[in-house]
Amino acid sequence: MTNTKILLVGDFVGYGRLAIGAQASVLMRKGYSVSYLPTALVSNNFCYQQYAILDTTAYMWQTLDIWRKLGFSFNLISIGFIASDEQADMLSVFCNEQKKSGALVVLDPIMADNGSLYSGIGEETVQRLRRMIGISDITLPNYTEACYLADHPYSKQGMKTEEAEEIVNKLRTFGAKSILITSAKIDGVPHVVGYDDTTKEYLRIPYREVPVEFSGTGDIFSARLIHTLVQGKTLKASAQITMEKLSALIDTYQDVENKLEGLPY
Numbered sequence: 001m002t003n004t005k006i007l008l009v010g011d012f013v014g015y016g017r018l019a020i021g022a023q024a025s026v027l028m029r030k031g032y033s034v035s036y037l038p039t040a041l042v043s044n045n046f047c048y049q050q051y052a053i054l055d056t057t058a059y060m061w062q063t064l065d066i067w068r069k070l071g072f073s074f075n076l077i078s079i080g081f082i083a084s085d086e087q088a089d090m091l092s093v094f095c096n097e098q099k100k101s102g103a104l105v106v107l108d109p110i111m112a113d114n115g116s117l118y119s120g121i122g123e124e125t126v127q128r129l130r131r132m133i134g135i136s137d138i139t140l141p142n143y144t145e146a147c148y149l150a151d152h153p154y155s156k157q158g159m160k161t162e163e164a165e166e167i168v169n170k171l172r173t174f175g176a177k178s179i180l181i182t183s184a185k186i187d188g189v190p191h192v193v194g195y196d197d198t199t200k201e202y203l204r205i206p207y208r209e210v211p212v213e214f215s216g217t218g219d220i221f222s223a224r225l226i227h228t229l230v231q232g233k234t235l236k237a238s239a240q241i242t243m244e245k246l247s248a249l250i251d252t253y254q255d256v257e258n259k260l261e262g263l264p265y
Contacts, residue, residue, distance in 0.1 A: 003033070004032050004033065004075045004076065004230055005032075005033045005035065005073070005074045005075050005076075006027055006032050006033065006034050006035070006074065006075065006076045006077075006078065006226065007035045007036075007037060007074040007076070007077045007078070008020040008023050008024055008027075008034060008035070008036050008037070008078050008080075009036075009037045009038075009039060009077060009078065009079045009080065009082075009091060010023075010038070010039055010078075010079065010080025010081045010082075010108075010110070011038065011039055011040040011041070011042045011053075011080065011081040011083075012036070012038040012040070012041050012042070013042045013043075013044065013045065014041070014042065014043050014044065015043060015044040015045070015261075016044055016045050016215065016216065016260065016261045016262045017216055017261060017262030017263060017264065017265065018045055018215060018216035018219060018262045019042075019080060019081065019216070019219055020036055020038065020080060020219075022216050022219045022220060022223070022262060022263075022265060023078065023080075023219050023220075023222065023223040024036065025265055026220060026223035026224060026227070026265055027223050027226065027227065030227050032227075032230075035072075035074070037060060037063060037064075038056050038059075038060075039056060039057075039060065039080075039081055039082055039083050039087055040053050040054060040055055040056055040081065040083045041053070041054040041056065042054075045215050045216075045260050045261070045262070046118045046119050046120065046121075047118075047119075047215055047260050048260065049119050053083075055083050055084065056083075057083070057084060057086055057087055060087060060090060061090065064090060064094050068097075073098060073101055073103070074098055074103050075102070075103060075104065075230075076103060076104045076105075076106065076226060076230065077095055077098060077103055077104070077105045077106070078106045078108070078222060078223075078226060079091060079095075079105065079106065079107045079108065079132070079136070080108045080110050080219070080222075081110045082125075082128060082129070082132065084128075085124075085128055088128050088129075088131060088132055091132070091135075092131075092132065092135050095135045096135060099135075104137050104138070104229075105135055105136045105137050105138075106136065106137065106138045106139075106140065106222065106226060107129075107132055107133065107135075107136035107138070107139045107140065108140045108141075108218060108219075108222050109129040109132070109133070109139065109140075109141050109145050109149060110145075110218070111125045111126065111129060111145055111148065112142075112144040112145050112148055113142055113144050113145075113183070114144060115144055115154045115156065116144070117148070126148050126149065129145075129149060130149055130174050131174075133149070133171060133174040133175055133176045134174060134175025134176070135175075136176065136177065137177050137178060137197075138177070138178045138179070138180065138229075138235070139171065139176045139177075139178070139179050139180075140179075140180050140182065140218070140221070140222055140225070141171075141179075141181055141182075142181070142182045142183040142184075142218060143158070143159075143181055143182070143183045143184040143185075144183070146167050146171065146181045146184075147167065149170075149171060149174070150166075150167045150170035150171055151170070152166070152167050152170065157185065157188065158184060158185025158186060158187070158188060159184065159185070159186060160186065160187065161186055161187075161204065164181070164184065164186060164191075164193040164204070165202055167181065168181070168193070168194060168195045168202065172195065176195075177197035178194070178195060178196050178197040178198065178235055179194040179195045180192055180193075180194040180203070180225075180235070180239055181193050181194055182218065182221060186204065186206075189206055190206065190207050190208070190209040191204055191205060191206050191207065192205045192207060192239050192243060193205070194235075194239075196234070196235045196236060198234075198235070199234070199235075199236075201236070203235070203236050203239065205236065205239050205240055205243065207240075207243040207244070207247060208243075208244075208247050209247070210247055210250040210251055210254060212250060212254045212259065213259060214250065214253075214256075214259045214262060214263040215259060215260050215261070215262050215263075216262035216263055217246065217250070217263055219262075220246065220249070220263055220265055221242055221243075221246055224242045224245060224246065225238050225239065225242045228241050228242055249263060249264075249265070250263065
């Protein structure tokens with residue numbers, strides 16, 4: 001396990017337990033070798049409605065050029081927030097290079113929640129992430145993000161089983177392989193739904209919902225899911241284990257006052 005090299009790509013948030021900083025804390029405690037490629041430096045959570053952001057595209061170009069010259073390689077690449085089409089293009093090339101050596105690519109298409117896009121994010125981000133789906137081995141949208149990507153109507157009440165499969169199939173037309181859609185409801189019951197490209201199986205996994213919302217929960221979910229997958233569990237088993245642990249964690253910290261700072265981990 002300690003020989004597994006994981007590259008975290010995404011925004012680095014200065015205030016709060018979020019993004020690649022939160023993922024790194026989880027994965028480093030599990031013994032992985034963790035590297036970083038920040039797509040932006042962000043002052044704080046987007047949910048505060050005001051924030052400073054520094055685009056790191058030039059740094060990314062220089063870093064990837066140097067890493068190629070040094071022969072650096074990774075077993076798994078986890079991609080979160082992407083700030084521009086230019087970043088998406090360079091990451092697509094780099095990931096395809098790394099996949100030739102067996103790297104697994106996990107994409108969390110960060111852009112929306114609760115039926116709406118995050119502040120400052122527009123339709124161009126939706127189009128960009130649709131293109132990125134094709135390079136990923138596992139795509140991890142929440143229900144809102146899946147609806148935007150699949151151009152499917154969002155409903156506060158959730159969806160029927162056939163709607164979930166319709167969304168999954170639409171994402172597969174963009175080149176998606178394995179898919180897990182989080183924060184979904186099927187007939188009113190909380191579920192993780194998706195598709196396992198390895199077993200060719202549609203997934204429908206109920207879980208116990210704790211009725212509080214922490215920012216950055218998706219970041220913790222993806223990090224813990226990655227850990228379980230690297231241990232050799234199937235996608236379905238990994239999702240079940242991750243949701244159980246996440247529910248227990250939220251239970252423990254549900255009385256924390258400022259949930260915008262993220263979930264303690």
